Amino acid sequence: xxxxxxxxxxxxxxxxPVWIFYMRxxxxxISEKKEEEFRGQFRDSIQALASALKAGxxxxxxxxxxxxxxxxxxxRDTRIRKEYSRMVHQLDMNMxxxxxxxxxxxxxxxxxxxxxxxxxxxxxxxGGDSIAIVRNSVRLISGKIDTEKEIxxxxxxxxxxxxxxxxxxxxxxxxxxxxFGEFLSVLYxxxxxxxxxxxxxxxxxxAYRMGRRIIRIEV
Numbered sequence: 165x166x167x168x169x170x171x172x173x174x175x176x177x178x179x180x181p182v183w184i185f186y187m188r189x190x191x192x193x194i195s196e197k198k199e200e201e202f203r204g205q206f207r208d209s210i211q212a213l214a215s216a217l218k219a220g221x222x223x224x225x226x227x228x229x230x231x232x233x234x235x236x237x238x239x240r241d242t243r244i245r246k247e248y249s250r251m252v253h254q255l256d257m258n259m260x261x262x263x264x265x266x267x268x269x270x271x272x273x274x275x276x277x278x279x280x281x282x283x284x285x286x287x288x289x290x291g292g293d294s295i296a297i298v299r300n301s302v303r304l305i306s307g308k309i310d311t312e313k314e315i316x317x318x319x320x321x322x323x324x325x326x327x328x329x330x331x332x333x334x335x336x337x338x339x340x341x342x343x344f345g346e347f348l349s350v351l352y353x354x355x356x357x358x359x360x361x362x363x364x365x366x367x368x369x370x371a372y373r374m375g376r377r378i379i380r381i382e383v
Contacts, residue, residue: 168337169361171352182369189376198243200316203276205244207309209234210280214302217295223261223284228252247272262288276305319379326375333368 166176212233216226231248238245247268254264262285269281280301287297340348351357 165365168334168341169365170358171341199274200313202243202272202274203309204313205234205238205242206274206277207306208237209244209248210302211306214299217299223295223298224255227255227261227264276309280305323379326379329375330372 165179165182166173169175209230212230213226215233216229217223219229221229227248231245231252234245234248240246251264251268254267255261265281265284269277283301284298290297337348351361
């Protein structure tokens with residue numbers, strides 16, 4: 165930005181706040197991507213859990229079976245494998261399934277996990293057919309995650325278009341500087357030029373923030 169808008173690195177320190185805001189957005193995108201990956205892993209894990217319950221396993225043994233079923237699907241270092249390995253270890257230490265799942269929900273702090281654990285806890289307290297209730301909850305949560313994944317896939321192309329549009333102004337100005345440097349020289353090194361380029365930068369940043377709000381659809 166310092167080079168494109170001001171043709172000088174002297175302005176770089178003044179653009180540090182812009183860099184901070186960009187890095188915050190970038191870290192938020194990385195965090196969102198990791199959470200999306202984990203939700204997919206969690207969906208597969210509770211589907212394996214439901215299959216084990218359908219086969220007649222108790223909840224404790226179903227968790228153990230789900231951990232085994234996920235071994236071929238995910239590496240040992242993936243988040244879901246680590247969480248299930250920890251839960252199996254806690255079960256081996258004679259902790260109850262309710263306590264293990266509750267601690268799991270507290271660690272990950274994820275809405276779908278909390279919903280599943282709350283349903284499990286309520287089913288246990290009600291004394292009804294807890295296995296059928298858990299299986300139904302698994303079906304609903306899995307359907308929700310799959311639907312959200314489809315929606316994100318549909319808007320992925322719009323996000324790519326936004327990234328390209330963010331780069332276009334820089335590419336145009338760089339092209340003009342290389343091919344028609346004299347034409348843009350009036351915008352650099354003069355008070356009027358600096359003011360004009362500052363206004364352009366403000367408009368660009370405002371458009372960037374607006375675009376971010378548009379593509380960040382809460383599902």
